[in-house]
Amino acid sequence: MYSAVVTILAHATLALASYGLASALAARVARKHASRVRTAARLRTLRRAGSLVGGSGAVVVSELSGVTPFVAGTLPAGIAGTAYGAVLVACVVFLGPVLLVVVAVDLAVHPYRREVRPVEATRSDVVRWFLARVPAMPLAVGVAAVVVWVAPAGWGRVVAALAVAVAGAAGMPVLLSYVLRARPPTPGECASLVDLPDDVRVRVVPDATRVGVAFAAGVAPGARYVFLAESLFDVLGPAERRAVLAHELAHHRRGHVALRVALPMCLLVPLVAAVEFHVDGAFAAVLVLSLPATVALFWVVRWTEYDADRWAADRAGAGALAGALSELADRKLVLAGPGRHLGAFASHPSIERRVARLGREPPGRRPGPR
Structure with a gap:
């Protein structure tokens, strides 16, 4: 009882x-x-x-x-x-x-x-x-x-699950803005960023609630966001801030945000379908596949970080981006490495590897089609 x-x-x-x-x-x-x-x-x-x-x-x-x-x-x-x-x-x-x-x-x-x-x-x-x-x-x-x-049982619920997932991805920036108490940048902050895009909204996150110094979110046209911590405006110069912003814009321009959303959906939709149509062993299969799927997802996320670095370096300068990463690591605003205990479960590569790759990139290299 x-x-x-x-x-x-x-x-x-x-x-x-x-x-x-x-x-x-x-x-x-x-x-x-x-x-x-x-x-x-x-x-x-x-x-x-x-x-x-x-x-x-x-x-x-x-x-x-x-x-x-x-x-x-x-x-x-x-x-x-x-x-x-x-x-x-x-x-x-x-x-x-x-x-x-x-x-x-x-x-x-x-x-x-x-x-x-x-x-x-x-x-x-x-x-x-x-x-x-x-x-x-x-x-x-x-x-x-x-x-x-x-929703109606069967395919109705499968479609509903997909629709809810898409709506959640589209509305995620609004939820994050609330959770992190984000605000629009002040005129002074806008002026210091330079070349703000018209199709991506920038939000500034107080350091007391931030979960990172910068990240991109949102997949719907008109609802793509870049979140920047207030501390970026205190510790980085204009060139370095522009490089950080370019890195986050790359996640939108190169389709990284959509990719990070789509990959979990590839497991969610089959799972809902298996539940609805009573597929034997569906949950056991999910348990077995969850670990390798998570490792694969983190690998993709680390690759997108390198790809965004290349895109940003080509537009804002490899030196400016490397300098921004090093300065943020020196000030402990980001950790220099994920730690050896995380390994395949690290969502980001180490700062040292990112800076080293930026130093090896040939000038003018394009990361591929936008």
């Missing part, structure tokens, strides 16, 4: 244990490595690994303590027991037990991150950011599951 008291105690114990273990490991990392760059990389790996392991533990505890069966039992009869119901249950578990552990791990590592990187946010800022912004994504996933479920 489900007991709220047992559930609260179990998840509170797990969160406290995750906090204590992550804090102890972070302290050990900080003592062991004299290099700030290596320490920052190890702390990032620790945060990700701690969130993954702790979150997985929260899922197990949710099942054992009765949270998952209890939530599943509250769903309407039509959706309960279906794959879409399972998605809703997963969203609820993430918004509660999993998020609690992830916040605990982040709070444990946060003081040590502030010592090696320019992270201005306080612990209260971290909690507010998680509670106010992180739930937006699982809520969107839950709404998507309901929309697909209410």
